[in-house]
Amino acid sequence: MQRCGMRGLVFAGLVLLAGVVLTPDARAQTAAERGKYLVMVAGCTDCHTPGHFLGNPDMTKYLGGSNVGFFIPDLGTFYGPNLTPDPETGLGKWTDDQVIHALQTGERPDGRVLAPTMPWRAYAGMKRSDVADIVAFLRSLTPVRNKVPGPFGPSEKATSFVFKILPPGG
Ligand code: HEC
Numbered sequence: 212m213q214r215c216g217m218r219g220l221v222f223a224g225l226v227l228l229a230g231v232v233l234t235p236d237a238r239a240q241t242a243a244e245r246g247k248y249l250v251m252v253a254g255c256t257d258c259h260t261p262g263h264f265l266g267n268p269d270m271t272k273y274l275g276g277s278n279v280g281f282f283i284p285d286l287g288t289f290y291g292p293n294l295t296p297d298p299e300t301g302l303g304k305w306t307d308d309q310v311i312h313a314l315q316t317g318e319r320p321d322g323r324v325l326a327p328t329m330p331w332r333a334y335a336g337m338k339r340s341d342v343a344d345i346v347a348f349l350r351s352l353t354p355v356r357n358k359v360p361g362p363f364g365p366s367e368k369a370t371s372f373v374f375k376i377l378p379p380g381g
Contacts, residue, residue, distance in 0.1 A: 246345040
């Protein structure tokens with residue numbers, strides 16, 4: 212009787228422990244996993260993966276830079292650059308803080324403010340921890356060597372596909 216009671220107690224204890232230990236574990240997500248989810252819902256893939264806007268995204272160059280740029284009158288043509296950790300053509304040489312800063316203020320390390328097509332004003336409202344998770348995911352990507360064209364000045368000819376904003380009657 213007493214042994215049975217002890218067993219019951221031990222069993223109840225184990226169930227409780229499993230609940231405490233396993234429940235958070237089962238839901239745990241690494242920073243990079245959460246970042247992947249945020250990248251998906253924030254639509255980063257669309258503007259930063261070649262072929263996406265042509266209906267045929269090249270997943271071997273996932274987030275490796277777009278081949279479709281955006282033309283904005285008086286500003287120029289801008290292609291979503293390579294976000295993979297490649298040091299020459301991607302974000303490999305940027306520190307995490309520089310990427311976070313660009314996403315929250317639109318300012319690149321060289322001081323240039325990103326064209327409005329890059330929706331940093333929307334991303335500026337994200338919690339810093341969310342932005343850090345996005346950066347953790349970008350850091351986990353396989354580096355892709357791909358330099359996007361441009362940016363081109365307003366009167367320069369673009370060398371790849373372009374979305375154009377035209378003035379009325381244009
Ligand atoms: C609607 C298209 C669009 C979406 C969506 C978008 N971007 Fe961009 N992004 C751009 C364009 C275009 C540029 C280049 C702008 C420029 O050079 O002025 C850019 C630039 C950047 C830069 C600066 C890189 C560099 O080399 O200068 C980073 C970092 C970046 N985007 C990250 C992201 C992330 C992360 C997301 C999703 C949370 C995202 N972008 C979503 C279009 C987009």
